[in-house]
Amino acid sequence: MDFVTRGFQGRPRGRDDRLPPGQYLTADFPVLSAGPTPGVDHDDWELWVATEDGTRHTWSWAELMELPSDTVTVDIHCVTSWSKLDTEWRGVSLDTVLADVETAADFALVHSYGGYTTNLPLEDLLDGQAWVAFEFDGDDLRPEHGGPARLLVPHLYFWKSAKWVRGIELLLEDSPGFWEQLGYHDYGDPWREQRYQGD
Amino acid sequence: MTTPDWDGNLMAGPLSELFALDVTAAVVRCRGCGSATEVATLRVYGPDPGLVGRCPGCDDVLLRVVRTPDAVWLDLGGVTSLRVPAELPGPSA
Numbered sequence: 001m002d003f004v005t006r007g008f009q010g011r012p013r014g015r016d017d018r019l020p021p022g023q024y025l026t027a028d029f030p031v032l033s034a035g036p037t038p039g040v041d042h043d044d045w046e047l048w049v050a051t052e053d054g055t056r057h058t059w060s061w062a063e064l065m066e067l068p069s070d071t072v073t074v075d076i077h078c079v080t081s082w083s084k085l086d087t088e089w090r091g092v093s094l095d096t097v098l099a100d101v102e103t104a105a106d107f108a109l110v111h112s113y114g115g116y117t118t119n120l121p122l123e124d125l126l127d128g129q130a131w132v133a134f135e136f137d138g139d140d141l142r143p144e145h146g147g148p149a150r151l152l153v154p155h156l157y158f159w160k161s162a163k164w165v166r167g168i169e170l171l172l173e174d175s176p177g178f179w180e181q182l183g184y185h186d187y188g189d190p191w192r193e194q195r196y197q198g199d
Numbered sequence: 200m201t202t203p204d205w206d207g208n209l210m211a212g213p214l215s216e217l218f219a220l221d222v223t224a225a226v227v228r229c230r231g232c233g234s235a236t237e238v239a240t241l242r243v244y245g246p247d248p249g250l251v252g253r254c255p256g257c258d259d260v261l262l263r264v265v266r267t268p269d270a271v272w273l274d275l276g277g278v279t280s281l282r283v284p285a286e287l288p289g290p291s292a
Contacts, residue, residue, distance in 0.1 A: 034244050034251045036203070036258060080247040115260070159248060179248055183265040183272040196267040 018075055020190035023083040030082055031144045034178065038113040038143075038164050045148055047132065048167040051103045059097070061148070067092045070131065074154035076161070077190040089152055091133030094125040097168075105170035109177060110151055113164040118177035119186070120153065120160055122170065129155055132165060157188040157195070203242035203253065210243060210250050213264045216271050220283050227278040231259035238262075 019025060042061040049057045059067075071090050077083045109119050124130065133152040134141050141147035146163030153160045159179050169175075180186050185194040193199060207223055214222040223239040234256040241252035241261060249265035254277070261277040275281065 032247060033204075034249075035253060035260070179265070182249060182263055182274055183267045183270060184248065 018085055019083055020077055021193045022195075023077055023081055023190065026082040026084055028082075029084060029145065030078070030080075032078070032080065033144070033163075034116060035114050040113050040148060040164065040166075042148060045166075047097070047149070047165065049098065049101055049170065050167065051101060051170045052105050052172050055102075057101055064092060064132065064134075064149070067096050069093075069134075072131065072152075072154075074152070076154050076158050079157040079159055079184065079188065079190075079195050083190075087154075088137050089131065089133040090135035091131030091149070091152055093128060094130040094132070095128065097132060098126065101170070103170045105172055107171045107174045109169040109171055109175045110160075110162045110165060111167040111169065112162045113166045116162055116164070116178050118151075118160050118162050119175055119180055120156070121174075121187075124153060124156065125168075129153065155189075157185075157190050159184065160188055203244055205243040205245065207238040207241035207243055207252055209246065210238060210241070210252060210262075210264060213250065213266050213271055214238075214273075216266075217273060218283070220285060222281075222283060225281050225283040227261055227275075227282075228280045229254040229256060229259055229261055230277050230279050232257040233279075236261075 045061045047059045047064060069090055069092050073086055073088050075083060075085045076087050105122055107119060108122050108125055109117055111117055131152045132149050134149040136145060141150060149165055151162045151165045176186065183196055185196055185199055188194050211223045225238050226235050227238060228235045232254060236255055240255060242255055244251045249263055251260055252262045254261050259277055263274040265272040
């Protein structure tokens with residue numbers, strides 16, 4: 001299944017219309033990291049989802065590859081002010097990953113190999129808004145960009161699209177992640193310029 | 200394993216907004232592995248979205264600094280102590 005976000009707008013939008021406030025366009029793909037790039041082999045890779053009652057679901061790399069995947073073309077917006085348009089990814093929708101997970105949770109805390117975390121409302125991971133992405137621009141996702149797999153949640157600032165995703169903790173209460181604990185906005189909507197707490 | 204972007208001297212600017220003394224010469228003890236390290240020799244990633252200082256011994260996060268438009272945020276959760284060199288107070292007049 002292919003998604004092109006511009007198509008959802010009903011008419012083609014110009015580049016300026018697609019640039020949230022305070023952002024500039026880049027053709028590069030800057031690398032921002034809070035730590036060393038973890039080397040995770042496909043054989044050792046695992047994705048887990050833990051619900052609020054402690055139930056744990058896991059997928060090996062091979063099991064993830066057996067799930068239906070989407071090719072999506074989306075614009076991405078980094079809180080450090082760069083935006084990149086029409087980026088192409090391939091990944092498994094979180095709707096698919098969470099399809100058989102029973103939960104009453106309203107929040108998710110996403111965990112990465114290397115210890116990074118970020119929090120989102122669970123509803124922002126559903127309804128075709130988020131993927132576990134493992135290809136970028138037709139190639140395997142490179143380690144510096146989050147490979148073997150990263151979260152992709154393009155409607156929020158890109159720090160929410162956790163590199164090296166390894167698990168999703170489903171929670172009844174919100175729990176701030178790595179940057180959200182230290183001054184960054186809890187939600188991070190680029191169109192409302194929610195960079196820092198209080199924005 | 201990737202090489203960090205910077206060493207702890209990059210933290211001198213934002214930390215000088217918080218501390219009266221030069222904290223790059225301070226010694227922090229890692230909560231993870233127990234090793235003691237000068238802030239100047241930390242492995243530092245950043246500067247954006249924030250500065251992340253990691254232990255040269257075990258790579259645990261020792262301290263983080265974020266400068267927002269109206270605040271400096273400091274997390275020292277990865278250290279058990281911070282020892283800052285200081286002169287003996289002079290005799291009072």
